[in-house]
Amino acid sequence: MSLSKSQQLEYISHLVGECKKCNLYKTATNPVPGAGNPDAEILFIGEAPGAHEDQQGLPFVGNSGKLLDKLLNTIRVPRSDVFICNILKHRPPENRDPQESEIKVCTPYLKAQLKIIKPKIVITLGRFSMNYFFPQEKISRIHGQIRNITWQDLPLTIIPVYHPSAGLRNGAMLESLKKDFITIGKYLTAKG
């Protein structure tokens, strides 16, 4: 008997909960594997859990999450329709940047999630998740672009945008985010 998407995702969450492949599990309170609709057409990938996410074991529940909810409202996509996760599944101390070695050992979980969910659209939030698909690119150059790629045999439309936390710190980035979500909304409407 084959496992449902939801059971497969639960298994990945279980593996993340047991993971000791880098040191981040030692300082984190909870693992944050990701959450959302197993049949999501749209998948968001952020950077790493912050303090609120670490406390609750859920992605994007702090101020960045509130901003993401507002942006989702602007494109009339309910959060319950999408899946949201991060490049790293445990919080880096003091929210420091993910290290290359951590990304290397942690992203097989993200890869498994993508292969289970098979979303049509991936919206990367911030430079680390953008670099996962486009290692040579700069977010300042390609944010808001709609890029169709084949990744691991999956046809994906990737739309990179700035991370909501950047939008909270910087007014210009917030305007960029809003604009890029307008692009996303138009793309979704045109796609039907």
Ligand code: SF4
């Ligand atoms: S951050 Fe990723 S690789 Fe590191 S311990 Fe957590 S799940 Fe494992």
